Amino acid sequence: MSEALTKYLKDFSQFVPAEEPAPLAIEMPALSLDDDWAIEPEPAVDIEEEKRKAAAEAEEVTQQKLRAEHEAELEALKAQHQQELEAQRVRFEDEIAGHLATSVISMKQAIASNVEDACFKLFANLMERDMAERAASELSQQVLREIEGGFAGTIRISGPDRLLTKMREDLRDVDNHIDYDASDDIDIQVQMDSSVLMTRLAEFFQTLRGLSDE
Structure with missing residues (x-):
């Protein structure tokens, strides 16, 4: 190997292994099944009990829901019933x-009609009395005219006693003989020989009473 390369390459001719670290001396307690802090096994799960609890909880929830719905329905029915009672009260009050x-x-019409009928009947009674007295007076005047005209015979007068009394007063100064005959007939009849004078009060009063009864 050239000298130029040796200064860049590591020398592996003498390999020295690294020293192993000394083991740490840590004393660990020995595990025993009797120790308190030993890991205990998980308790067994009772599936049937869990199902029962779940079913009971579901039943309770369902019952609460049903009770709430029932109470809501009752309140709605009470409100509806109250509205119906109020509507019925208003309808009854209107009726x-x-x-x-x-x-x-x-009642006003009946009272007015009764008062009118009573007044009419009273008026009719007064009218009957007044008409009868007028008729008696007119007959008395006619008898006087006949006497003044020369009649000297007997005069017969029949009728109700009240009107005969009226004619007696009217004819009290007459010298002719007059026979008075009281009767139940409302009309006055005056007979002078073959001549007869008679009022028509019965027919008139019957018509008047018919009008008052309508």
Whole structure:
């Protein structure tokens, strides 16, 4: 080998191995199955028990969900029932108000009709009395005219006692003989020989009563 190369290459002619490190003297305690810190085996898993627990938990969750849904349905039904009761109350109040209004109107109409009928009947009674007295007075005047015209015979007058009293007063100064005959007939009849004077009060009052009964 040339001198030029030897200065760049390592000399392997004398190999000296590296010294091995001295082992560390660390005392380790001996492992024993009786030691407390020895690794214990994992307990065996009871599959059936785990299934039972899982099923119980699932059942509880399901029951809670069902209870919540049931309570929600009850609340919804209560709210709906309350709304229906309120709507029914409003409807009943409206119906009662309508019936009351109709009843009040009917009562007013009935009272007005009854008052009108009572007034009409009272008016009819007064009219009957007034008309009867007027008819009696007119007959008395007609009898006086007949007497003044020369009639000297007997005069017969029949009718209700009240009107006969009226005619007696009207004819009290007459010298002619007058026979008064009280009857149940409402009309007055005056007979002078063959002549007959008669009121038509019964027909008139019957028509008047028919109008009051309508």
